[in-house]
Amino acid sequence: MTKITCPICADGSVRHFAKANDVEYFTSGRLFDFYRCDSCDILFIYPMLSDRLNEIYPSNYYSFHANAADTLALHFKKRLDDRA
Known part of the structure; x- marks a missing residue:
């Protein structure tokens, strides 16, 4: 078994956080495993899907949209964010 x-x-104290699929853009029916690092508190998908970024983040993804300030999301x- 691979140590995550x-x-x-690069800390090894990570634990499984959740299993989820893409419910916002429906780019994949696959379930993704999310892990949380106990040391720095980051949440990440494992295995990393760097070879599938164009699939996971489609052209209408708000962070990459030219008029991102105008999107409903x-x-x-x-x-x-303003409430916090």
Whole structure:
């Protein structure tokens, strides 16, 4: 069995956090395993899917959209961020 380490701090104290699929863009029916690092608290998918980024982050993904400030998702995110 492969020892999973944190992609940020390389610590080995990570634990399975959740199994989920893409419910926002429906780019894949696959379930992804999310892990959380106990050391730096990052949440990450393992295995990393760097060869599938174009599939997972489609052209309409709000972070990469030319008019990102105008998207509904970003509007709600900003409202939630402003509450914090």
